[in-house]
Amino acid sequence: MATVETESKKERRTLSLTRWVPWGRIGLPLVIVLMGVFFGAINPNFWTMTNLTNVARQVSILALISVGETFAILSAGIDLSVGSLLAIVSVICAQTMLEYGVAAGILAGILIGAVCGLINGLLIAKARIPPFIATLAMLVGARGAALTLSGGLPIAGLPKSFLTIGAGYILGIPIPAIIAAIVMLIGYFILSRTSFGRSVYAVGGNEEAAMLSGINVARVKILVYLLSGICAGIAGVVLTSRVISGQPTLGEVQELYAIAAVVIGGSKISGGYGGVGKTVLGVLVLGLLNNGLNLIRVSSYVQLIVIGVIIVLAVYVDLLRSRRS
Amino acid sequence: MNGEEAIKPFLEMRGIVKQFPGVLALNRVDFDLRPGEVHVLLGENGAGKSTLIKILSGVHTADEGEILLDGRPVHIRTPHDAKALGISTIFQEFTLVPDMSVAENIFLGRFPSLPGAAGFVDWKRMREESAALLRSLNVEVDPRTPVRQLGVAKQQMVEIAKALSMQARIIVMDEPTAALASAEIEQLFRTIRELKARGVAVIYISHRLEEVRHIGDRATVLRDGEKIGTVPLATTSIDELIRMMVGRELKEKFPKVEVPRGEEILRVEHLSRPGVLHDISFNLFRGEILGIAGLVGAGRTELARAIFGADPISEGRVLVKGQPVQITSPRDAIRHGLALLPEDRKRHGLVLGMTVAGNITITMLDQFTRAGVMDLRKERSLAQQFVERIRIATPSLDREVRYLSGGNQQKVVVAKWVGAQADIFLFDEPTRGIDVGAKVEVYHLMNELVQKGAGVIMISSELPEILGMSDRILVMRAGRICGMFHRSEATPERILDAAISGEPVYACMEA
Ligand SMILES: Nc1ncnc2c1ncn2[C@@H]1O[C@H](COP(=O)(O)OP(=O)(O)OP(=O)(O)O)[C@@H](O)[C@H]1O
Ligand SMILES: [Mg+2]
Numbered sequence: 084m085a086t087v088e089t090e091s092k093k094e095r096r097t098l099s100l101t102r103w104v105p106w107g108r109i110g111l112p113l114v115i116v117l118m119g120v121f122f123g124a125i126n127p128n129f130w131t132m133t134n135l136t137n138v139a140r141q142v143s144i145l146a147l148i149s150v151g152e153t154f155a156i157l158s159a160g161i162d163l164s165v166g167s168l169l170a171i172v173s174v175i176c177a178q179t180m181l182e183y184g185v186a187a188g189i190l191a192g193i194l195i196g197a198v199c200g201l202i203n204g205l206l207i208a209k210a211r212i213p214p215f216i217a218t219l220a221m222l223v224g225a226r227g228a229a230l231t232l233s234g235g236l237p238i239a240g241l242p243k244s245f246l247t248i249g250a251g252y253i254l255g256i257p258i259p260a261i262i263a264a265i266v267m268l269i270g271y272f273i274l275s276r277t278s279f280g281r282s283v284y285a286v287g288g289n290e291e292a293a294m295l296s297g298i299n300v301a302r303v304k305i306l307v308y309l310l311s312g313i314c315a316g317i318a319g320v321v322l323t324s325r326v327i328s329g330q331p332t333l334g335e336v337q338e339l340y341a342i343a344a345v346v347i348g349g350s351k352i353s354g355g356y357g358g359v360g361k362t363v364l365g366v367l368v369l370g371l372l373n374n375g376l377n378l379i380r381v382s383s384y385v386q387l388i389v390i391g392v393i394i395v396l397a398v399y400v401d402l403l404r405s406r407r408s
Numbered sequence: 409m410n411g412e413e414a415i416k417p418f419l420e421m422r423g424i425v426k427q428f429p430g431v432l433a434l435n436r437v438d439f440d441l442r443p444g445e446v447h448v449l450l451g452e453n454g455a456g457k458s459t460l461i462k463i464l465s466g467v468h469t470a471d472e473g474e475i476l477l478d479g480r481p482v483h484i485r486t487p488h489d490a491k492a493l494g495i496s497t498i499f500q501e502f503t504l505v506p507d508m509s510v511a512e513n514i515f516l517g518r519f520p521s522l523p524g525a526a527g528f529v530d531w532k533r534m535r536e537e538s539a540a541l542l543r544s545l546n547v548e549v550d551p552r553t554p555v556r557q558l559g560v561a562k563q564q565m566v567e568i569a570k571a572l573s574m575q576a577r578i579i580v581m582d583e584p585t586a587a588l589a590s591a592e593i594e595q596l597f598r599t600i601r602e603l604k605a606r607g608v609a610v611i612y613i614s615h616r617l618e619e620v621r622h623i624g625d626r627a628t629v630l631r632d633g634e635k636i637g638t639v640p641l642a643t644t645s646i647d648e649l650i651r652m653m654v655g656r657e658l659k660e661k662f663p664k665v666e667v668p669r670g671e672e673i674l675r676v677e678h679l680s681r682p683g684v685l686h687d688i689s690f691n692l693f694r695g696e697i698l699g700i701a702g703l704v705g706a707g708r709t710e711l712a713r714a715i716f717g718a719d720p721i722s723e724g725r726v727l728v729k730g731q732p733v734q735i736t737s738p739r740d741a742i743r744h745g746l747a748l749l750p751e752d753r754k755r756h757g758l759v760l761g762m763t764v765a766g767n768i769t770i771t772m773l774d775q776f777t778r779a780g781v782m783d784l785r786k787e788r789s790l791a792q793q794f795v796e797r798i799r800i801a802t803p804s805l806d807r808e809v810r811y812l813s814g815g816n817q818q819k820v821v822v823a824k825w826v827g828a829q830a831d832i833f834l835f836d837e838p839t840r841g842i843d844v845g846a847k848v849e850v851y852h853l854m855n856e857l858v859q860k861g862a863g864v865i866m867i868s869s870e871l872p873e874i875l876g877m878s879d880r881i882l883v884m885r886a887g888r889i890c891g892m893f894h895r896s897e898a899t900p901e902r903i904l905d906a907a908i909s910g911e912p913v914y915a916c917m918e919a
Contacts, residue, residue, distance in 0.1 A: 277780045291755060293759065
């Protein structure tokens with residue numbers, strides 16, 4: 084049998100376009116556009132400026148906590164506490180504000196978010212309590228603290244000027260949406276451009292390899308939950324302004340929507356893969372769905388069923404895609 | 409040659425085409441297999457060897473082409489189909505369940521039932537049959553041990569036992585010896601010869617050409633997804649095989665450069681770890697490559713991990729550049745200028761879901777980060793250098809490493825550690841699974857390191873590489889150093905002798 088020589092460097096055929104459309108990149112935006120077309124066709128009000136501004140304002144809280152959740156999930160962890168943090172932040176923010184003024188209140192709110200996040204981080208990185216458990220404890224504990232501090236009652240009488248954050252506009256864009264956009268941009272920048280962001284992916288992808296590569300795994304984890312806490316702090320302040328009172332019952336099950344947004348966006352729940360860009364899409368899907376279904380008068384009970392189906396669909400489509408390659 | 413042609417193949421693969429995103433992995437490849445033969449698949453990293461056998465074992469489906477078994481076309485869509493047709497496969501990347509016992513892994517998916525009580529597992533029988541299998545392979549493992557606790561070599565033997573237990577007609581072995589040392593390899597070869605005698609056919613993939621010539625009957629060479637040819641091994645020289653694989657002549661297999669020995673850079677004194685390492689002392693100099701040989705389980709990996717702070721030590725001390733240092737974590741080690749290229753690339757070496765560039769540069773973040781912000785352009789050019797240098801076959805820097813072939817993954821691990829800012833390099837099986845051409849490139853990289861004044865410790869189960877590249881060679885046995893040889897006095901016999909029956913040597917310090 085003879086040796087058949089081929090040309091030394093035979094070009095490998097590249098791919099035909101139809102077979103490998105980058106669905107990963109255009110799939111979800113396409114879904115969002117289709118949702119817009121669908122809802123707009125049934126109720127023309129969907130496409131009005133007023134409604135879209137409304138959506139932007141509605142999704143901004145979810146967007147804010149989802150940024151933090153993205154960090155937690157990317158690091159192969161999870162933050163179940165963000166919903167409850169909204170409540171403790173709101174209560175502390177309002178109480179401080181009544182005493183020391185608007186600026187102090189805002190600061191105190193963000194600070195308490197950061198402190199709770201730091202505690203999560205220390206429990207996870209130093210005491211090595213699994214993230215699910217540590218943040219579950221925080222979910223329960225922070226809610227309890229919010230209820231205790233407020234006596235279970237709303238804290239009213241906040242200054243009118245504080246209203247601006249939740250209800251104001253700059254150039255016709257709702258301020259909460261602007262804040263959310265800024266935080267998302269910062270989150271995006273951190274993950275894609277900083278060495279800390281890179282370390283988050285490495286820790287989430289293979290903690291042991293990351294450790295052997297000289298990454299300070301504990302520090303990365305602490306920072307991740309600290310960031311998530313800060314995001315919840317900012318969200319809590321904005322939310323407090325929207326309802327113009329301190330509310331110990333705010334944010335129930337919001338952590339689950341944040342997780343859903345991250346997962347629908349296409350980040351891997353097991354960590355190491357994804358990003359804020361994806362989460363933004365996930366937040367938009369949930370936000371538009373909620374708004375559109377309201378406009379076409381689907382009851383809020385039925386909406387929950389729809390969201391459940393969407394979560395499964397999103398992950399299933401992702402799985403199919405990754406199985407194909 | 410014509411006489412052989414007459415033997416009818418019982419397996420044929422015809423015109424196999426497989427396309428991955430950005431890569432044509434196989435382009436109209438033909439392959440055939442005769443009863444009782446060992447048919448070797450050769451080719452550089454990424455040539456398509458594993459892809460071909462994955463198509464045969466139902467992991468991938470071919471885009472085009474057909475498979476005939478006993479002259480009849482068969483459709484193999486899942487690993488289960490392949491098993492039903494009598495094809496059993498040892499994959500390059502392990503497929504064991506870490507938290508299950510050895511016995512459970514061997515019988516995974518076909519646990520024996522208790523007589524008369526279907527659905528109830530006959531644990532006793534499973535354990536006994538596993539133990540018998542392992543004994544026939546000369547492996548000392550309790551079948552009840554969780555696989556997680558085994559090193560790669562033992563895991564490899566369990567994979568082999570598992571494939572053997574299926575009573576297949578065709579056994580596919582994708583780099584079964586990459587993790588093994590000579591004694592285990594001999595054992596494996598004995599087993600393969602027994603299989604041959606029973607008419608079982610073996611498809612065998614390896615980058616160790618000497619061993620391939622030793623065990624194989626015919627070889628098919630792939631290059632860039634194309635079949636270059638099939639040749640009888642008895643009449644084909646290694647150089648000819650290499651030329652078919654890489655398309656050019658390979659001048660030197662071990663481009664050793666003698667570098668004058670510098671000052672002492674690492675000193676290990678009386679290092680112990682209960683049950684694993686016993687009173688180990690040696691030193692390493694700038695400009696030196698110190699080879700560590702030994703059988704599998706001799707404690708070489710454990711020694712590297714202990715020095716690097718990945719495992720705790722109970723006694724002894726480590727001096728770096730003359731100063732005693734406390735190394736209790738890999739971060740400490742890295743701070744003192746150490747780098748460890750780990751043996752198990754999937755578990756310790758790579759972040760599989762991260763890109764090629766991301767993996768290569770993870771140890772070099774400081775080199776292109778300012779005030780926490782990375783200079784992504786600099787990162788890419790850094791990564792690109794390595795990709796070209798050791799020829800990592802990847803369609804782009806942004807491909808996730810999980811999609812690279814095994815050898816190319818290993819090259820990423822090498823790049824990642826060679827580029828780290830360190831001057832004491834602990835390389836644990838650095839060329840495992842890397843093709844002949846790229847191995848030379850890895851040796852060149854090691855030469856560069858020692859020429860720049862670094863010291864390199866190279867743990868390897870490939871004796872030729874140890875002999876070819878080391879200035880000094882330590883031999884380990886049962887957690888002790890049982891021999892030290894200078895380059896000039898080392899022979900394969902002396903090293904093997906020390907590895908199998910050497911007495912402890914405590915005087916491994918040189919001035
Ligand atoms: N699941 C996959 N997805 C995308 N590309 C793949 C996949 N598996 C393999 N490839 C690509 O196909 C080519 C052939 O890979 P293959 O694993 O068959 O190489 P190999 O000959 O076994 O190499 P090695 O000696 O390194 O094991 C490589 O370029 C690899 O990157
Ligand atoms: Mg392979």
